[in-house]
Amino acid sequence: MNLKQLAHMLALSQTTVSRALNGYPEVNEETRRRVMDAAKRHGYRPNPSARRLATGKTGMIGYVLPTGASVDIDPHFVEFLSGLGDYARSHELDLVLSPADADDQETTYRRIVANRQVDAVYISSPRPVDRRVALVNTLGIPFIVHGRSEGFDFDYAFTDIDNEGAFHEAARLLIQLGHRRLALINGDDRETFAIHRERGVRRALAASGLTLSERHVCSVDMTEENGYRATRRLLEEDDAPTAIACSSLIMALGVVRAVRDLGLSIPGDVSLIAHDDVFPWLRPENFSVPLSTTRSSIRLAGARVAERLAARISGLEEGARGEVWPVDLVVRGSVAGAPV
Amino acid sequence: MNLKQLAHMLALSQTTVSRALNGYPEVNEETRRRVMDAAKRHGYRPNPSARRLATGKTGMIGYVLPTGASVDIDPHFVEFLSGLGDYARSHELDLVLSPADADDQETTYRRIVANRQVDAVYISSPRPVDRRVALVNTLGIPFIVHGRSEGFDFDYAFTDIDNEGAFHEAARLLIQLGHRRLALINGDDRETFAIHRERGVRRALAASGLTLSERHVCSVDMTEENGYRATRRLLEEDDAPTAIACSSLIMALGVVRAVRDLGLSIPGDVSLIAHDDVFPWLRPENFSVPLSTTRSSIRLAGARVAERLAARISGLEEGARGEVWPVDLVVRGSVAGAPV
DNA sequence: CGAAAAAGCCAAAGCGCTTTGGAAGACTCT
DNA sequence: AGAGTCTTCCAAAGCGCTTTGGCTTTTTCG
Known part of the structure; x- marks a missing residue:
């Protein structure tokens, strides 16, 4: 059943039927009702x-997916997707993932906008002065950045969480508890979120006249193993930290294992706070010692990004508004006063 | 730059240019070269x-993504995607995720095929007599099932791993080590993979005249917490099992925690084997006691599914061939002889 | 050499929708 | 009543590609 048939069956022109269906004003309400009715009855759906x-x-939003044998997709992605999908569904939007060579995403971005394959895109895990953001901005397709990029001569729309604030609060709490030597086990420090978190920790320390030793900050891919290694290295040094801030729950697993392997305990010998993106399958309260966290649901972020994309596509949202969500600090058993 | 312009500029008809570009035979090789050349020089790309x-x-493969506030996307998905994307990239295929109400995926399947939004789809986490498989089969769109469904009066194409064999081997090893009371902490037993795994364990036990007590098999969502709870329940009983087979590494985290909480040890008091889908961020060799696993890379499966989908789209693969991959049993420190 | 076959190209008809540019009739206003 | 204005609808022209059917020209072959 296509438009032509439907129009013929109603003894109307395609024009009128099309307009009736799409809510244009220049059609009699009575006629519109007839059309709507017939369309529903015959299950007519315009061919996309x-x-x-x-x-x-296109009714689709795009995401360029970096791939390659040595490229791992962030497990957070699936949670983000979960929120995004949930919102997208309610607006009949599909998501198209365009796989790209991790080292050449530009070609793919250019293709999907030149071909008009999607109405909008989102970008995640941005770096400062992220090339993708600059590119997409000049290409002129609506977009939202999940996270933040910095140092451009233009503004853009983003949704981010207050990473600096979160880690500032976390560090401040640890300092208040008497800790003087903090360590930060961070994600890839080429990404903005990691830079912000480090900045947060440094700022808190500075406020108390303390500093973050270079040897006490690690920047690694967020795996359990890297959490373990970083922790061992940190705790086997002479001026070992008494408190650790950690950028992910998965790395925190490794931290906990390392501490145990060294015959130390949390929070007796070392306090631990990790960032929690809220996975359904790994919860901080279920760690052997319940984990203090800075918490922010990445799933909600996904839904929000979808919402904003939808708004931009339909012209409801314009301009370069960036929004920054506050992060909860949830204190559980993994923090205590500094050992004497 | 569209076809019309290109044709005009070459003083050829659109027909000829189109045919030259698409490799049809009825065009002079000399002409084809000219066309190809001009197309490349002007960066002509046909409008998709x-x-x-x-x-x-469409050049796209589809996946219907169940969503909803209470629906969690399997974290394995991202690894699968990684492999799928890697292959898809090399074939200029995009992946479209169509979010659907988890309780009504049929509508979405019907839409994407009626609208011809994708050339093929894949289905994951199937159940026996899975409705999606039946639906997609009658709708007549090319598809591959990742996993297996059973009990249809038709055949279909799938790529699966030998879940039964894997868990049969795992159980057999445990039995050989003297274990008599095994337990299985399984995933959702409405899904085929879980049924097969249970069958594998039972078969191994039966071969030695043993059985799997109903109280010793749990079917739960694969979260750390559920692994913990199941283990506590199992080990606090009178006839507690001395060995556990576990369907996922994430649940195994919970198992390990529970065992420790109970003041027991692995493998001294209880042996443990888990299935490993090979996550980059959590490796069995890094468990506090290195974990024995049945291992099969879900990423490779993703690549394979993409490969087969591509083959089906281009007509290179036909028929209902199902393939079953063997699973490695990797023995590490978490298994030992049964306690006396 | 002439008929049949093959090669090489083209005009035009889709694919199914939106949108432009009218046109006919009804209504308003002076 | 005649001019101007709405209202309501339509025919037809795209969007940019593929594909059908046919028309020349060249090649093949008895």
Whole structure:
């Protein structure tokens, strides 16, 4: 059942039927009702391929997925997707993942906008002065950045969490508890979130006249093993830290294992706070010692990004508004006063 | 730069240019070279929207993503995606995720095939007599099932691992080590993989005249917490098992925690084997006691599924061939002889 | 050499929708 | 009543590609 048939069956022109269906004003309400009714009765659904050829609208949002044998997709991605998908569903939006060579995403971005394959895109895990952001900005496709990039001569729209604030609070708590030597086990420090977190910790320390030793900050891929290694290295030194801030729950698993392997205890010998993106399958309260966390649901972020993308596509949202969500600090058993 | 312009600039008809570009035989090789050359020089790329309207081909593979506030996407998904994406990239295929109400995926399947939004789809985490498989089969779109469904009066194409064999081997090893009371901490037993794994364990036990007590098999969502709870329940009983087979590394985290909480040890009091889908961020050799596993890379499976989908789309693969991959049993420190 | 076959190209008709540019009729207003 | 204005609808022209059917020209072969 296509438009032509439907129009013929109603003894109307395609024009009128199309307009009736799409809510244009120049059609009699009575006629519109007839059309709507017939369309529903016959289960008419406009062919999206045809519509997109005619209008350029696709009803899809895009994401360029870096791939490669040595490229691991962040497990957070799936939670983000979960929120994004949940919102997208309610607005009949699909998500298209365009796999790209991790070292050449530009080609893919250019392709999907030149081909008008999607109505909008989002970008995640941005770095400062992220090339993707600059590119997408000049290409002129609506977009939202999940996270933040910095140092451009233009503004853009993003949704981020207050990473600096979160880690500032975490560090401040540890300092208040008497800790003087903090360590930070961070994610890839080429990414903005990691830079912000480090900045947060440094700021808290500075406020008390303390500093973050270079040897006490690690920047690694967020795996359990890296959490373990970093912790061993940190705790086997002479001026071992008495408190650790950690950028992910998965790394925290490794931290806990390392501490145990060294015959130390949490929080007796070392306090631990980790960032929690809220996985359904690994919860900080279920760690052997319940883990203090800075918490922010990445799933909610996904839903929000989808919402904003939808708004931009339909022209409801414009401009370069960036929004920063506060992060909860949830104190559990893994922190205590500094050992004497 | 569209076809019309290119044709005009070459003083050829659109027909000829189109055919030259698409490798049709009825065009002079000399002409084809000229066309190819001009196309490359001017960076001509056929408009996919137009092409798909004309041909129905989209260059996309589809996946219906169940969503909802209470629906969690399996963290394995991201690894699978990683492999899928890596292959898809090399074949210029995109992946479209169509979010669907978890309780009504049928509508979405019908939509994406009625609208011809994708060339093929894949289905994951199937159940026996899975409705999606039946649906997609009748809808007539090319598809591959990752995993297996059973009990249909038709055959279909799937790629699965030998879950039964894997858990049979695991159980057999444990039995050989003298264990008599095994337990299975399984995933959702409405899914085929879980059924197969249970069957594998039972078969191994039966071969030695043993059985799997109903109280010793749990079917839960694969979270750390559920692994913990199941283990506590199991080990606090009178006839506690001396060995546990576990369906995921994440649950195994909970198992290990529970065992420790109970003041028991692995493998002294209880042996443990878990299935490992090979996450980059959590490795069995890094468990406090290195974990024995049945191992199968879900990423490779993703790549394979993509490969087969691509083959089906281009007509290189037909028929209902199912393939079953063997699973490695990797023995590490978490298994030992049964306690006396 | 002439008929049949093959090679090489083209015009035009889709694919199914949106949108432009009218046009006919109804209504308003002076 | 005639001019101007809405209201409501339509025919047709795209969107950019593929593909059908046919028309020349060249090649093949008895």
